[in-house]
Amino acid sequence: MTDNTAQTPSGPVLAADGRPLKASLNRALRAQKIRALLLIAPLLIFILITFIAPIADMLFRSVENQIVRDTLPRTVVALDTWTNTDEAPGEDVYAALYYDIFEAAEFRNHSRVGSRLNYELTGVSSMFRRAGRGVGRFDTDIYTDQFTALDPAWAEYETWTGLMDDDAIRAALPETSDAFDTWIHITIDANDDVPAEEDIEDFVFTALYRDLSNTGYSGSNALLSTAADAVAGFESVSLRDQFADMDEDWLDPTVMETIKVYSPSYTPGYFLTAIDMQLTADGVSAQPEDRRIYVTLFERTLFMSMVIMGSCVLLGYPIAFLLANLPTRVSNLLLILVLLPFWTSLLVRTSAWKVLLQQQGVINDVLVWIGLVADDNRLQLINNQTGTIIAMTHILLPFMILPLYSVMQTIPPTYVRAAKSLGATNWTAFWRVYFPQSVPGIGAGCILVFILSIGYYITPELVGGRTGTFISNRIAYHISSSLNWGLAAALGSILLAVVLLLYWAYDKLVGIDNVKLG
Amino acid sequence: MKLKSVLMLTSGAVLAAPMAMAQDMANDMTLVSWGGAYQTSQVRAYAEPYMAMHPDVSVVWDESSNEAVARLRAMNEAGNITWDLVDVVASDAIRLCDEGLAMEIDADEVLAPAPDGTPASEDFGDLLVSDCFIPQIVYSTTFGYRNDVAEWNGRTPDNICDVFDLENFPGQRSLERRPINNMEWALLCSGVAMEDIYDVLETEEGIDQAFAMLDTIKDETVWWSAGADTPQLLADGEVVIGSTYNGRLFSVIEEQDQPVSMLWDAQVFDLDGWIIPEGLPEDRLARVLDFVRFATDTQRLADQAQYISYGPARASSAPLVGTHADLGIEMGPHMPTDPANATRTILYNYEWWADYRDDLDARFQAWLSQ
Structure with missing residues (x-):
């Protein structure tokens, strides 16, 4: 075999078959990589579908805000031209709102958008709920009556389809054709009815009236020309007044401003709420003092998780040390005791702490009995931060002991013996020789305990009282009670970001290679 | 000829209806409630008597009522409704109804009239706080x-x-x-x-x-x-x-x-009561409607008060409230509505x-x- 490299010192290195060595190597490696990928593919796909995708979907909700634009499309467009926000917008916006809410109510979406806007402006929820019932009872039936009185053909479905088949007429009557299409959509998709058998709704005639009186009609259709001439004499009804009759607040500019501010498909609103700010028409501002809660909770969650982590190290280190230095038979037995809490339900353990810690509980009773504490001055050990810290330290302690124990087992006892034979005291031998070798275990245990504890919510909920609850309790509340999933997602995203940030900081300070689980 | 065929069709339908009903009903039901003593009272007052009448039916209980709204919303988004009948408080029923996650019902059509013939809508009266809500207890x-x-x-x-x-x-x-x-x-x-x-x-x-x-x-x-x-x-x-x-x-x-x-x-x-999730397949819906009609009739609601001290939602049930099934004490004075x-x-x-x-x-x- 000749040495290819010697022949072409400046060209690429060639393999035996004459191809460049690099490409050939890559090919071989690629095959290996594909094989490896195929081997882990089932797990990878499983994790992607059941873990990554749902989390990504949930986090995406923290900025997603399509509901306003999707449910009130005409209103959002009409509000674009509304600039004088000191007073309520004009008739056009209320006409758009009328069509939108009518359509939304038929599909039962109106209260959903009401709940969404209610997160930003209290009271909107019931306005939309009532409007959903109210728009059907607007006085717009006078248009229907007047058009059909003018020519009975207006009540016929065929008249309308005839008109709406003509593109020129559609272009001349934009609002009407939109309203008619909406009516067809409602009749077929929301009510499962046949349009030809149904009466045409008042809002279609309202649109016709508005088109004809706004722009007139200059085409050749006789029916429309007659109607266009007649509308000037029609009795009319102001939709703005109709909304105001239903609820005065519809004329409140703040309501319309809120719709406008929250009309984009994506909003920073949830994230701002999650850091005690608010997004209003006047821009971003801080929440009023008495509504600020999330920053406090984030700080408290981080602080208490640190304390829990610290107390786990203090309590767990001596136990792990003992376990690692006892004969295997004894240490195995003790290890079972460490693992025992895992075999008991979390709720049972938390409830047991209630019995122990409450003022009429076991611990206080004992303290009173031995005279350390006065009977009328029993210690407050639960329903506050103390309770959360005690109960969670207990619950998370095994997560600290186990990595510590497995790291300590690998530390050869000869090192300490060597240190002592060289004249070190017990303390120096431990601190200078043994402890540095156990740091990777502390790192692993701390990361485990800290990350588990900032996401905990059952235990703080049960023993935390009013000062010992975590941000996760609020997330759970918004997921299952208030249904403000957007805010829950924003809070969750921030929590995730904080964890990643701390992980990064840990990597910079201690080095993540320095973490060992055994 | 036309009239005759219509008549034939209707009579055929009338004859076929009960048979079709029995065949088209699913035999499995997932009921959602709160667990604890309250669910036990429902099992004993509603589900056990119903299953005694319909031995083929099996009922699974899910204790998820406290997160029912969130779960139903998630099920709806996923397009897979696994629950048949859900026990919720009235405020949740209103929200579920608003969001289109609960089925609107016509009380007089779906629910049994009182023994004296009073239609259900009058018997429940003001307690029908939502179009989707079937009240059980106060x-x-x-x-x-x-x-x-x-x-x-x-x-x-x-x-x-x-x-x-x-x-x-x-x-x-x-x-x-x-x-x-x-x-x-x-x-x-x-x-x-x-x-x-x-x-x-x-x-x-x-x-x-x-x-x-x-x-x-x-x-x-x-x-x-x-x-x-x-x-x-x-x-x-x-x-x-x-x-x-x-x-x-x-x-x-x-x-x-x-x-x-x-x-x-x-x-x-x-108030607490049932809602039927929107979008159930026909056979399951038929079974649920059959169960709900039975479980919310005058006697069944009164029976529930034998096990727990909550007031029946029907006016006609109140006189039928008797003594506690195990303790034997008169339940009337323990009702919030007394x-x-x-x-x-x-x-x-x-x-x-x-x-x-x-x-x-x-x-x-x-x-x-x-």
Whole structure:
């Protein structure tokens, strides 16, 4: 075999078959990589579908805000031209709102958008709920009556389809054709009815009236020309007044401003709420003092998780040390005791702490009995931060002991013996020789305990009282009670970001290679 | 000819209908409820008799009612409804109905009339608070107090405002960790008339007034989030007076025989009942409708009161309420709706709280953590 490299010192290195060595190597490696990928593919796909995708979907909700634009499309467009926000917008916006809410109510979406806007402006929820019932009872039936009185053909479905088949007429009557299409959509998709058998709704005639009186009609259709001439004499009804009759607040500019501010498909609103700010028409501002809660909770969650982590190290280190230095038979037995809490339900353990810690509980009773504490001055050990810290330290302690124990087992006892034979005291031998070798275990245990504890919510909920609850309790509340999933997602995203940030900081300070689980 | 064929078709349909019904009903039902004594009462009063009549039917119970709204929304988004009938409180039923997650029903069509022929809509009356809601029970959130507190010198609380009176009734209290009910009670005891409560609570000053009242007992209060907390705290002597659901207090007093008594003043009435999820396939829907018609008839609702002290939602059930199935005591006087207990009551204001809940809850939590 000749040495290819010697022949072409400046060209690429060639393999035996004459191809460049690099490409050939890559090919071989690629095959290996594909094989490896195929081997882990089932797990990878499983994790992607059941873990990554749902989390990504949930986090995406923290900025997603399509509901306003999707449910009130005409209103959002009409509000674009509304600039004088000191007073309520004009008739056009209320006409758009009328069509939108009518359509939304038929599909039962109106209260959903009401709940969404209610997160930003209290009271909107019931306005939309009532409007959903109210728009059907607007006085717009006078248009229907007047058009059909003018020519009975207006009540016929065929008249309308005839008109709406003509593109020129559609272009001349934009609002009407939109309203008619909406009516067809409602009749077929929301009510499962046949349009030809149904009466045409008042809002279609309202649109016709508005088109004809706004722009007139200059085409050749006789029916429309007659109607266009007649509308000037029609009795009319102001939709703005109709909304105001239903609820005065519809004329409140703040309501319309809120719709406008929250009309984009994506909003920073949830994230701002999650850091005690608010997004209003006047821009971003801080929440009023008495509504600020999330920053406090984030700080408290981080602080208490640190304390829990610290107390786990203090309590767990001596136990792990003992376990690692006892004969295997004894240490195995003790290890079972460490693992025992895992075999008991979390709720049972938390409830047991209630019995122990409450003022009429076991611990206080004992303290009173031995005279350390006065009977009328029993210690407050639960329903506050103390309770959360005690109960969670207990619950998370095994997560600290186990990595510590497995790291300590690998530390050869000869090192300490060597240190002592060289004249070190017990303390120096431990601190200078043994402890540095156990740091990777502390790192692993701390990361485990800290990350588990900032996401905990059952235990703080049960023993935390009013000062010992975590941000996760609020997330759970918004997921299952208030249904403000957007805010829950924003809070969750921030929590995730904080964890990643701390992980990064840990990597910079201690080095993540320095973490060992055994 | 045309008429004849129509007649033939209808008579055929009439004959075929009952057979088709029996065949087209699914035999599995997933019912969702709250677990505990309440679910047991439903199993014994509704499900067991129904299964005795229909031995083919099997019922699975899911104890997820406290997160029913979130779960139904998620199921709806995933397009896979696994629940057939869900027990929820009225405020959740209204939300589910609003969001189109619960099926709208016509009470007179779906529910059985009273034995005397009164249509269901009249028999349930005002309790049909939503088009989707099928009420079962009236329950109340009210107070229980220990009747052996030495410091009270024989005084017993008989007014809601005694909860705020630390001088005459010293000791720890327990209140729910949410604004609903607490704000009403606080305003009532700071001098606002019952009918003005919600008007006052819509103003900033009103909210401040309520919080100022709650401030007076803030440090002496344990804030609960699970209905079982107050009964446990009362039984252990941890608190001397606390709010919870009246059925929980009944079991502390009558079943566990603890030295606890009821304070019915200004109890807040609320409703609990069924909703049928929107979008069930036909065979499952047919089965659920059949079950619901049976489970909410006059006798069944009265039967439930044998197991738990919640008032049946039908007017026609009240005279049929008898004695407790195990304890043998008369259940009438333990019902929140009993005239002696209902001298002063508040009805949960669903509409108002739907608007103000998010905002007041944020304020309430901020106030709590201060």
